[in-house]
Amino acid sequence: MPDEPGVAAHGTVVVPRRPSARTINAKLGTLTTFGNWLVETGRIVANPFDRLCKSAGVDGSDDIRRKRRALTADELRRLLVVARLRPVAEYGRGTIRVVDDTRPKSSRATWRKLDLTFDTIVAAAARGRERLARRPDVLDRLERLGRERALLYLVLVTTGLRKGELASLTVADVVLDDARPVMTLRAADAKSGEAAVLPLTPEAADALRHWLDERVEGVCRRRVGTAGVVSPRAADPLFTIPEKLVKILDRDIVAAGIPKSDDRGRTVDVHALRGTFASHLARAGVAPVTLKTMMRHARIETTLKHYTDPRLLDVDSALDTLPALLAGPGPDAEPVKATGTDAAVALVPLLVLESGRAVPRVSVGDNCTGRGDCVVIDATAAPGTTSGGKAGKTEGWLTGLEPATPRITI
Structure with missing residues (x-):
């Protein structure tokens, strides 16, 4: 307690x-x-x-305690753009004057920075580069920080890795030369305690190649290490995960115009990117067993209950796959009526009381009332007669009933 x-x-x-x-x-x-x-x-x-x-x-x-929602494809694209540009764009934010008569006009408190939005971040980044033109080392560091941050989000949302698992990856854990590039997660670093090989999407693999090439250039430029070593060491961390990644993501989604929570109370945080990975796979029609394996869960219930957002699933398209049930049996069939029946004569089994006992009867025709053209047939009456008094026309078996059913005459 x-x-x-x-x-x-x-x-x-x-x-x-x-x-x-x-x-x-x-x-x-x-x-x-x-x-x-x-x-x-x-x-x-x-x-x-x-x-x-x-x-x-x-x-x-x-x-x-916390229900997360999945990001849509459009929200993910906006998030990656903002993550790449925001470190530099922070230096290019405009200012606006705050009207406050209680303070002197020369006070710095009468001015504030404009908030970054998805519509203004490109222009803000351009102004930031102009203001940092005389500080190339700072500009280079901020540009690199933005590329790394966008790559972090991309890897999280295309592999389903957890934040701690991503932080444990080293340069040696990435294999980009095979036909299918993969990441290797060691058993000691996995939450489940089991090693895993995670396939990479083509765009994630290309982004990682550029990222490692950039690190190689940085090593050569700084002349770090022994002569002849032109690449990062295998044991070097693949990424530098900031301690306040949760708060950084919160600022990124605000600038991208992504709501923190929706009308259901579901929120967006770093772990929501893992749920986004699962939800997009489920939307693409991946089998539940395959989805469980890719999420590295022990039970399928965990995947379906906690990591798939029902709002992201294409329910309308799923309904469109159901067959049409009210269509006629062939091209020459009569149009289907609004009542759910076609124009063909129907045999509708009835139970009516006659002489104090239940007698099975059959109605022939539409809007049958037992009078006029309607014929009500007593299945137990003598052949050639009907309860309506008309002579029978055809003789046959009740459709759908057992062969032991008494023969009736129409």
Whole structure:
């Protein structure tokens, strides 16, 4: 359970949130393990925590603290553009005067920077390059930072890697010379504890080739390392993952015009890129078993319940694949009526009361009322007669009934 309310350093009362179901169950599991150790070592006779765990355990299936949404293809394109340009564009932001009569006109507080948007970021980046023209080292560093950040997002959304797994990759883990470029995730770095080989999309592989070539040029330019070594070492990290990547992504999605949360309360964060990977695969029609394998999950339920956004799935196209059920049997069939029946004469089994017992009957024709042209046939009547008094015309079996059904006459 949460701790008692406390007071922060600045005087604000802080009420701790109730721990999640996973946290509660993990702590109960620790207590159970400790109790089992006490029993095995002869310190106590029975585990006192067994009953506690059964009564206090929480079902965590519905206790989801954060629901994430998948990004659309258009949102992903805007995000990659903003991530590449924003480090330089920050130096090219325009200013706007803030009307504040309480401050002197010369005060810096009467001016503020304009917010970056997707429509203005290209022009802001151009102004930033002009302002940094006399500082080529800073400009080069910021340009490189933007390319790395965009590549981070691209790899996350095309491989389904987690943030920690991506940070563990080294230069040696990327194989770009094979027919199908891949990344190798070591078992010690994977959340599941199992090694994995992740195929790369062509555009991700090309971007990684350019990235490694750029690093080679940087090594040669700085003359780092021993003579003849013109490439990064195999053990060097593939990327430099910033500690505040979550906040950086928040600023990027604001500049890209991407809402942080939607009308369902689903949010966008770094881990949402993994769900975006799964949702786009599901939308493309990838089989669930294949999707589970690519997500490296032990159970398919985890993939389908937590990592596929139903709003991104093409439900309308899925419905279009269903066959037409109200079409006629052939090209010469009569048009289908709005009532769901065609113009053919229908045999509709009825149950009517006659002489105090249930008698099966058959209606012939539309809008049958038992009078006029309508013929109501008693399946138990004598051949050649009908309950409507007309002479029968045809003799046959009730369609769809067993051969033992009495022969009727129409």
